[in-house]
Amino acid sequence: MPQPHELRASDADRERIAQVLQDAHADGRLTLEELEERLGTLYAARTLGDLAQLTRDLLPADEQPLLLDGSPxxxxxxxxxxxxxxxxxxxxxxxxxxxxxxxxxxxxxxxxxxxxxxxxxxxxxxxxxxxxxxxxxxxxxxxxxxxxxxxxxxxxxxxxxxxxxxxxxxxxxxxxxxxxxx
Structure with missing residues (x-):
């Protein structure tokens, strides 16, 4: 059975992450170059783990758009x-x-x-x-x-x-x- 970070990403998951990235750019937390780089990575991503990496430094853990933690x-x-x-x-x-x-x-x-x-x-x-x-x-x-x-x-x-x-x-x-x- 695949681990949560190995599961395939959906288009809806990509759009959810894209919105967080765009909001971070609008707030000034990402430059235009950083936004473009992350969006390129986003649309090339295949797994949920790839997507989760893109917002890790932008939001606190409890506000992340994807939670891959299977802990109790x-x-x-x-x-x-x-x-x-x-x-x-x-x-x-x-x-x-x-x-x-x-x-x-x-x-x-x-x-x-x-x-x-x-x-x-x-x-x-x-x-x-x-x-x-x-x-x-x-x-x-x-x-x-x-x-x-x-x-x-x-x-x-x-x-x-x-x-x-x-x-x-x-x-x-x-x-x-x-x-x-x-």
């Missing part, structure tokens, strides 16, 4: 979140102790069609915001429960939340249902 997410006595354009690894460890962890998957890149989230929740919570067509199931003590209410296809990607918890909860936020036209 921990909220201990605080709220922690991961969202925007980020690569969700095939297996992700999440901890919430007296805190809340929020994962926004609406604009995320799933590294695998089946993602496993190992959640340790102690008086804490895990909130997962999902796009349409993504199924979320919870596995706890040999019991499996479907957390998404909207129907998904048989080949839909699945997020499996494996929980070991003590008074913790998992919530899933889905997009609003579309009203059927008559």
């Amino acid at each position: 997410v921990a909220a201990i006595f605080k709220k922690e979140q991961r969202g925007g354009r980020w690569v969700v690894p095939a297996e992700l460890d999440v901890t919430a102790m007296f805190g809340m962890t929020r994962l926004d998957l609406r604009d995320a890149i799933l590294q695998n069609r089946r993602v496993v989230i190992n959640a340790t929740l102690v008086f804490g919570g895990l909130e997962i915001e999902v796009p349409e067509g993504l199924e979320v199931v919870r596995v706890a003590k040999d019991k499996t429960a479907r957390l998404t209410k909207q129907p998904t296809g048989p080949d839909a990607p699945v997020v499996e939340v494996r929980t070991s918890n003590f008074l913790g909860e998992v919530k899933v936020k889905e997009p609003p249902r579309r009203k059927k036209r008559r």
Whole structure:
């Protein structure tokens, strides 16, 4: 399985990076020559790792247009979140102790069609915001429960939340249902 920085870049990812570069030029953080050089590299880039290098010195880590960090997410006595354009690894460890962890998957890149989230929740919570067509199931003590209410296809990607918890909860936020036209 390829690492997050080895995944192929999309045109949408390139445009997101191009906007950051243009804003940096408008702010005076990049000269015209630097902008042209980075744009040339941008449109020749093949992987997400190539793209991420172009903005590393322009924005703080939490504001980067691409997040390739697959490290565990921990909220201990605080709220922690991961969202925007980020690569969700095939297996992700999440901890919430007296805190809340929020994962926004609406604009995320799933590294695998089946993602496993190992959640340790102690008086804490895990909130997962999902796009349409993504199924979320919870596995706890040999019991499996479907957390998404909207129907998904048989080949839909699945997020499996494996929980070991003590008074913790998992919530899933889905997009609003579309009203059927008559």
